[in-house]
Amino acid sequence: MGDSFAETPNAARLASAPHDGQKGGMAVCPGSYDPVTLGHLDIISRAAHVFDHVVVGVVDHPVRKKKTVFTVEERVAFLEAELENLPNVQVKPFDTLLVDFARENGAKAIVKGLRAISDFEYEFEMNQLNRKMAPDIESLYLFSAPQFTFLSSSGVKELATFGGDLNGMVPPRVAARLQEALKRPRTEKI
């Protein structure tokens, strides 16, 4: 192999990939969003700033999660309510491979948030799997804003179960519904 970029496998891959000749274009922001957090909303709005259009893909039955607290319709509705001020963002459920969903929507990129080193291993695996199936779709990672690096849907659910304050973590309407769905009654000491 020579020294020129044109001779690298990456250049060959890019040359063979369909290209619409436009920058920006469509991106997919996928996730379970059970429930959506302010960290997710931060990533989606930043993606909407960079791309012409963003489709937020809500996984109907996430493979690695046993059961979701909210149905896919509820998760979509929460996201739609919070994102209604962003005209270039649409929310859609999906129940297929992520790369197939991205292709169906004409997306050239999958955009995800990266919080800490702990996210890296999982995202590294997902990136390799998705790249193998769809080398023409790039996975792009946006670093979380500092105030959201600790925030996760599972952490929020744990706090809600024990009546913790969710202020600054999820939108108020999501906090109310989550508390309602998960709050355990206090057991009285005898």
Ligand code: PNS
């Ligand atoms: O951490 P999340 O929010 O549950 O992530 C969901 C998703 C779809 C972003 C993640 O599982 C992923 O990147 N999957 C790629 C493999 C795939 O297509 N799986 C089928 C949908 S679960």
